Amino acid sequence: MSHLKLLSWISSEQPFHNTNHIFVQHHSRLFKSNISHPSNSSNFPTINCTLRDLRQRIDSVTNTQKITEAMKLVSAAKVRRAQEAVVNSRPFSESLIDVLYSINQQAQLDDVDTPLTNIRPVKKVALVVITGERGLCGGFNKFILRKAEARIAELKNLGLDYTVISVGKKGNSYLVKRPWISADRFIKGGGFPTAKDSQVIADDVFSLFVSEEVDKVELLYTKFVSLIKSKPVIHTLLPLSAKGEIRDENGNSVDASEDEFFRLTSKEGKLAVEWDKTTGTSDGILPNMEFEQDPAQILDALMPLYLNNQILRALQESLASELAARMNAMSNATDNAIDLKKSLSNVYNRERQSKITTEILEIVAGAEALL
Amino acid sequence: FMEPRPPTPSSLPSKLTVNFVLPYAAELSKAEVDMVIVPATTGQMGILPGHVPTIAELKPGLLSVHEGNDVKKYFISSGFAFVHSNSYADILAVEAVPLDRIDPAQVQKGLSEFTQKLNSASTDLDKAEAQIGVDVHSALNSALTG
Numbered sequence: 001m002s003h004l005k006l007l008s009w010i011s012s013e014q015p016f017h018n019t020n021h022i023f024v025q026h027h028s029r030l031f032k033s034n035i036s037h038p039s040n041s042s043n044f045p046t047i048n049c050t051l052r053d054l055r056q057r058i059d060s061v062t063n064t065q066k067i068t069e070a071m072k073l074v075s076a077a078k079v080r081r082a083q084e085a086v087v088n089s090r091p092f093s094e095s096l097i098d099v100l101y102s103i104n105q106q107a108q109l110d111d112v113d114t115p116l117t118n119i120r121p122v123k124k125v126a127l128v129v130i131t132g133e134r135g136l137c138g139g140f141n142k143f144i145l146r147k148a149e150a151r152i153a154e155l156k157n158l159g160l161d162y163t164v165i166s167v168g169k170k171g172n173s174y175l176v177k178r179p180w181i182s183a184d185r186f187i188k189g190g191g192f193p194t195a196k197d198s199q200v201i202a203d204d205v206f207s208l209f210v211s212e213e214v215d216k217v218e219l220l221y222t223k224f225v226s227l228i229k230s231k232p233v234i235h236t237l238l239p240l241s242a243k244g245e246i247r248d249e250n251g252n253s254v255d256a257s258e259d260e261f262f263r264l265t266s267k268e269g270k271l272a273v274e275w276d277k278t279t280g281t282s283d284g285i286l287p288n289m290e291f292e293q294d295p296a297q298i299l300d301a302l303m304p305l306y307l308n309n310q311i312l313r314a315l316q317e318s319l320a321s322e323l324a325a326r327m328n329a330m331s332n333a334t335d336n337a338i339d340l341k342k343s344l345s346n347v348y349n350r351e352r353q354s355k356i357t358t359e360i361l362e363i364v365a366g367a368e369a370l371l
Numbered sequence: 372f373m374e375p376r377p378p379t380p381s382s383l384p385s386k387l388t389v390n391f392v393l394p395y396a397a398e399l400s401k402a403e404v405d406m407v408i409v410p411a412t413t414g415q416m417g418i419l420p421g422h423v424p425t426i427a428e429l430k431p432g433l434l435s436v437h438e439g440n441d442v443k444k445y446f447i448s449s450g451f452a453f454v455h456s457n458s459y460a461d462i463l464a465v466e467a468v469p470l471d472r473i474d475p476a477q478v479q480k481g482l483s484e485f486t487q488k489l490n491s492a493s494t495d496l497d498k499a500e501a502q503i504g505v506d507v508h509s510a511l512n513s514a515l516t517g
Binding site: 091092095194305 | 466
């Protein structure tokens with residue numbers, strides 16, 4: 001304060017506004033350096049003290065928050081549609097399972113042999129990994145790919161060969177960067193899964209299995225448990241066996257520990273974890289069921305349809321889990337953005353107020369100096 | 372979530388309960404009808420209440436649901452029909468379209484296109500594909516006219 005008075009005394013000859021101008025500049029510079037410390041006592045280590053920078057930052061956070069909120073709402077709407085799609089496809093697969101079961105029973109009495117139920121000692125396993133198309137979905141893709149890697153390590157330990165069929169852009173790019181994992185085909189997903197998409201995968205898997213290139217096909221997808229929880233699971237697709245395990249040449253079981261077998265009579269729950277296991281038509285096996293065509297022919301036609309349906313269900317569930325994960329991730333991002341905006345605004349306001357205080361003080365001091 | 376079927380009644384029920392389902396939706400769910408005509412691979416098959424339990428594979432063709440004087444017609448691509456002993460019929464179709472949504476001009480065009488392909492096909496694969504196209508389109512044609 002003392003050398004400020006000195007300054008005004010020295011320049012007292014000069015016109016009033018010039019003196020004031022120099023005085024104000026000098027004064028404000030001093031005050032600025034004093035101010036930098038108090039605001040840094042807030043939680044941010046690298047707060048930029050200029051008001052303009054803070055304002056820009058607040059604006060960009062607001063924009064980001066609007067975007068993440070919009071993405072959350074879009075995902076929420078799509079999740080509902082995806083769930084409906086899964087529920088709608090249930091009557092079809094249930095009726096299919098129903099009849100497959102009863103035909104299987106009957107067919108075991110006659111000597112029917114279908115290629116898809118062929119149980120061979122396992123030497124090579126095909127893994128169909130279903131991932132998402134886009135990012136911003138939290139840990140969704142990471143979990144399923146991690147599970148795939150774990151399964152590959154397991155198979156390597158058992159001394160089995162493997163190949164990966166990847167569905168979805170995220171999985172594709174992951175595998176492309178890792179050429180040491182042998183990958184068979186990359187299939188592009190996209191949009192709502194339809195029977196056509198699942199047919200492509202089904203054809204591929206079918207040809208691999210029937211040509212005896214692989215002896216077991218497993219499906220890795222994310223099961224939708226609830227809106228905030230989903231679980232990556234392994235499901236044995238081929239060979240279709242009612243029960244029992246699939247073994248390799250040495251008789252060791254090659255199934256994953258939490259494998260979901262080809263379930264003839266089970267239904268999986270949806271939103272809440274309700275597992276209503278109706279026992280199907282265990283009483284409805286009609287011994288006098290007439291076959292319009294040869295049972296072998298009917299089984300031949302039914303099996304691919306069943307395969308297709310399983311894959312479609314997995315795709316739909318995977319999509320539903322991805323959308324739920326994205327919804328949660330975006331919801332968290334929105335909350336974080338709101339919090340950040342609040343604290344930034346606090347700092348901004350404090351800055352602003354201290355600047356106003358500075359100017360007032362200057363004016364007052366200037367007025368005093370004149371007196 | 373599908374309730375188990377009711378047990379076989381002692382007398383013949385008057386109506387047939389039909390579940391017509393597609394992989395992505397249920398077209399008809401527990402609809403009580405008088406008769407259903409399905410295009411089985413062995414020919415058109417009519418299902419009335421009290422039909423013996425049957426499993427039939429379906430080929431592309433016309434499916435008609437008769438309820439009183441109403442007839443609803445669908446064109447199905449293929450599928451299965453299961454009739455159970457208590458007059459319950461499950462019809463599974465891979466793809467089904469109500470007949471009024473099919474454009475006859477397109478059908479004709481497709482038919483001529485595939486017949487041409489069949490005639491000019493060289494490999495067995497091409498011939499098989501063209502034959503399938505011809506089959507489906509002629510079935511569509513007869514469904515629209517018949």
